[in-house]
Amino acid sequence: MPDPGNPVEQPDAAQFPLLPQLTLDCIILGFHEDQLRVLLLRWKDTQEWSLPGGPVRQNESVDAAAHRILKERTGLDQLFLQQFHVFGDVVRYNREEIKKKLKHVIDPEKWYERAVSIGYYALVDYSKVSPTPDAFTEECQWWDIKNIPQLLFDHNHIITVALQALRIQLSWQPIGYNLLPEEFTMPELQRLYETILGRTLDPRNFHRKIQGLGIVERLETRRKGGAHKAPYLYRFNKAQYEAMLTEGNLSFS
Amino acid sequence: MPDPGNPVEQPDAAQFPLLPQLTLDCIILGFHEDQLRVLLLRWKDTQEWSLPGGPVRQNESVDAAAHRILKERTGLDQLFLQQFHVFGDVVRYNREEIKKKLKHVIDPEKWYERAVSIGYYALVDYSKVSPTPDAFTEECQWWDIKNIPQLLFDHNHIITVALQALRIQLSWQPIGYNLLPEEFTMPELQRLYETILGRTLDPRNFHRKIQGLGIVERLETRRKGGAHKAPYLYRFNKAQYEAMLTEGNLSFS
DNA sequence: TTTCATTATGTCAAAATAACACATTAAGCT
DNA sequence: AGCTTAATGTGTTATTTTGACATAATGAAA
Known part of the structure; x- marks a missing residue:
């Protein structure tokens, strides 16, 4: 699922108990036509985009959750996955605005408390990816990193930080x-x-x-x-x- | 408080609601007599040492929690503080062993579920620090980084990862x-x-x-x-x- | 004044980096 | 077949950075 920042009740919550108030966000990067592209999700019945992400299950490690989310969105098993930052501000974005924008997808009553988000970036072979939306979204698509729209939550900021981390990685x-x-x-x-x-x-x-x-x-x-x-x-x-x-x-x- | 890995009921829990299953660990580094030293805490009535750490309160950011913990242990306000890794394995250490070792400090019934820990390292001016134990511990002391004893939880591992991150920082x-x-x-x-x-x-x-x-x-x-x-x-x-x-x-x- | 411990300092060779231009060739067109 | 177009493959030189190396200076203590 995408990270609703504040996690919401998950479709499979009964089956898989979750770590509360903790989510992942994944910056999945591919390279195509000389562009660095990032995989984004469009929420059902909206024009709002966000990063893929989701909660961590009680019985899986944080890294395993990142791998699972990546597998779900891309179909890929083996890839380069790198934790790069924890986003832990009390107020990461305007909650009321988000509730309003997503009211047709998520009952505004169902939003939980603030969540801390762990950022991962993944480097994948563009041609091998099958972009797949999740339960909250209806479209999964590559976007040129130079041309990212206004995203939900603090996801524009998260992408900025991910790219900084990527450049640091590149330097050594x-x-x-x-x-x-x-x-x-x-x-x-x-x-x-x-x-x-x-x-x-x-x-x-x-x-x-x-x-x-x-x-x-x-x-x-x-x-x-x-x-x-x-x-x-x-x-x-x-x-x-x-x-x-x-x-x-x-x-x- | 030190990070009990699995968080335990906190003395001031009533006053300050906490983020569940999430803790911080701080590697506080100083430099003295040509040694890089790390601040460790000894648990009450034991010879067991661990890193300073603790939970994040609901009304503070993760970074603020790290600053607070540092302030509590060192008395210092301004310092270099760097998030370096999230430790998110389901089983980070042998829980039964820990419960046993700390049974005089923490009622073994009071241990919660697994916790994810966010690692920070801090660089501080050794001479300005007043090492101060917390509610669970009775001694706060500098240890030469080359001579760290066996620590509680996965804290030896956390220190290793922190030093790697520090060397990477040093390189650029x-x-x-x-x-x-x-x-x-x-x-x-x-x-x-x-x-x-x-x-x-x-x-x-x-x-x-x-x-x-x-x-x-x-x-x-x-x-x-x-x-x-x-x-x-x-x-x-x-x-x-x-x-x-x-x-x-x-x-x- | 002698000794000891540590600091301050310069040169040269080797390696890494930055700057720079042109011949080659596959495809498409005529 | 020959010409054009577009992108690739490649070598040299100057500059900068790095690594290796040794000795004179000085404060304190004996």
Whole structure:
């Protein structure tokens, strides 16, 4: 379910007792047509969008809840999932406004107390995702990160914080394994980095850098189809990639 | 109060309704005698130690709760406080063992369900702290980070994760403003970095680096008192320091 | 005044980064 | 077949940053 910020009575509450006043919000990011995109949900009978999210069940870990929600929204099992912040203000958004906007979906009497929300971001292979709405929503769709509408709750803010965290990750860990298909081209990887960093990179320097990290291997084949020189295909060297995820590029001086 | 992992009935529960099944744990770090030290609490009538922590009240933000707990344990108001991880496993530690160990402090019947804990680390000026135990504990003391005893709950693990987060912070943000007194020497700052990083640094290179960041200003005065050449005193350039905290040294390449 | 402990400081080599331009080639068009 | 278009693949150089390294200076104590 999306995070109603203040959790509401859940459809499957009887079956699955929940941790009270605690929710997750998931920023599910994909990369398509040179755009970083985020998966959003549209609430039933409204034009209001929000992040996917939901409560944590008593018998599952917080991480497991995040995985479950991701699985429900995307169909994907394995993905890069990263806790990045806890949103714990007493008043995270205007509750009356939300109650009003969602009154046709959720009985305004059924809103509980304030909730603390744990933010996760996930990096997924856009082409493998089957966007699926939940019990409160009727549409699940990708949105260009540069073009997010006004969202419910404090979700615009949460996205901002998630992107900051993602850029920090990028500065000392590699990114791409979970965002690109198995085989990809160097310009594609470069555009992914450029999109996250919000600036252009020099293709020669980028190539040198990535090769230096040893996280990719060039294949024999090239990708044909464009009206231009065919780029080589690459795949990630999983072992080296994992190593860079763990050790990272941490260096003080 | 320390985090009983599973929260227990709180002494002031009537006065302050709490967020259920949610607690904070605070890793309060100071620097003294070239050691990074963490503040720990000893439970009443036991030899068992744990991290400071406690529940979040309904009418305060999670960050405010962390500040409150820090204020209660240290007497300090302004300090560097950083959320670093949420510990959300269903079983974070052996509950029966804990109930038994603390049976003289907390009625084993009074333990609630599992709790999710939000980890914060704080960097404080050792000399300004007045360690103060809470309602469940009778001693509050600094421990060398290299010499932590077996702690209650999953607190040894939490400390490990906090130190990892601290090292990551160090790799792209300056550290020191909240850990050192207003005036300090370059060797002191260097030893702080060395302690956090767990390795020695070259004094010439360190000096060059720190000067390059522009976060410190050398004063006219030197610190006398040691049987050796008197080191210059420095103070942080707050503006530049803040700038480095925000912008950081983030660079992909 | 001698000794001891610690601090302050500069140079050079190596590595990493930033800046920069042009030949190649697949596809589409004529 | 030949031309055009669009994007890719690639190397060099200057600059900056990092890492390695050793000695003179000085305050306190003996």
